[in-house]
Amino acid sequence: MKILVLGGTRFFGIPMVKKLIDDGHEVTIATRGRAGDQFGDKVERLTLERTDPESMKQALAGKHFDVVIDKIAYASNDIRYAMESIDCDKYIQMSSTAVYDPKVVNTVEENFDGKARPVIWCNRSDFTYAEIKRQAEFALWQEYPDRKWIAVRYPVVLGKDDYTNRLKFYVVHVKNKIPMNIDNMDYQMSYIRSDEAGLFLAYLVDKDYEGAVNGCSDGTISLRDIIDYLEEKTGNKAVLSDDGDEAPYNGDPEFSINTDKAKSLGFRFTEIHDWIYELLDYYLQEDRN
Numbered sequence: 001m002k003i004l005v006l007g008g009t010r011f012f013g014i015p016m017v018k019k020l021i022d023d024g025h026e027v028t029i030a031t032r033g034r035a036g037d038q039f040g041d042k043v044e045r046l047t048l049e050r051t052d053p054e055s056m057k058q059a060l061a062g063k064h065f066d067v068v069i070d071k072i073a074y075a076s077n078d079i080r081y082a083m084e085s086i087d088c089d090k091y092i093q094m095s096s097t098a099v100y101d102p103k104v105v106n107t108v109e110e111n112f113d114g115k116a117r118p119v120i121w122c123n124r125s126d127f128t129y130a131e132i133k134r135q136a137e138f139a140l141w142q143e144y145p146d147r148k149w150i151a152v153r154y155p156v157v158l159g160k161d162d163y164t165n166r167l168k169f170y171v172v173h174v175k176n177k178i179p180m181n182i183d184n185m186d187y188q189m190s191y192i193r194s195d196e197a198g199l200f201l202a203y204l205v206d207k208d209y210e211g212a213v214n215g216c217s218d219g220t221i222s223l224r225d226i227i228d229y230l231e232e233k234t235g236n237k238a239v240l241s242d243d244g245d246e247a248p249y250n251g252d253p254e255f256s257i258n259t260d261k262a263k264s265l266g267f268r269f270t271e272i273h274d275w276i277y278e279l280l281d282y283y284l285q286e287d288r289n
Helices: 013-022 053-060 076-085 129-143 166-175 194-206 223-234 260-264 276-288
Strands: 002-006 026-031 044-047 064-070 087-094 149-153 156-158 191-193 211-214
Touching: 002 013, 013 026, 013 194, 044 053, 053 076, 064 076, 064 194, 076 087, 076 129, 087 129, 087 194, 129 149, 149 194, 156 166, 156 194, 166 223, 166 276, 191 194, 211 260, 223 276
Parallel strands: 002 026, 002 064, 026 044, 064 087, 087 149, 149 211, 156 191
Antiparallel strands: none
């Protein structure tokens, strides 16, 4: 299949593109051309500005793709520019569980209604991250119901290559006895491992499915579980203080993400407790170096 990837040169885009290549697809990656990638001559490349409709149209004119994976469609205007510029049979958008308001225990895809409010054509800086992601999906559900599309909803993605360093925050603060303020210590929450986030996107390219689908590691974990493990490994007691550094996941409710639809398509996710402690060990070792 001929596959266009918008973005895809860092974090979980890397295992995604590698899997597409390994599966024999003809992959084209489209970026601003400002950073290199590790794919060599195994991919074609296009240079465009994702937020500029004219740049999109010029770069993609006359080209057809079987599938487009859009990792950088944040806002409704991003969706519009893609739909008006790209000739494709299937469009896969990287959405987010941030669209759910609120996230709850056993959050299912139907918890977000893509027709609940009218679309606001917006850019990434116009609203909060959660709201622009909702507006992107509003655009898909309301303006492009005749197009074949999938919106893939992930919670926080974790991995060794996570440039946000959100999980690493807790490692550094416990190891170095830095005060931190955590307001949801005992809430069970869901995450997904970065390589699986990439592999699931690649898995969907030839699946007969349309609409929204959740992706998430099996099981949940609390920040207390994470802190307890770090205290045991370091011998340090976490310094918790209302005046400490604000923790990355403050404000998140207790929730879990239902992945029955993904599993019905044949994909299986790992159990979070089978990998997160190894990741914490990696961060502990990295912080020691």
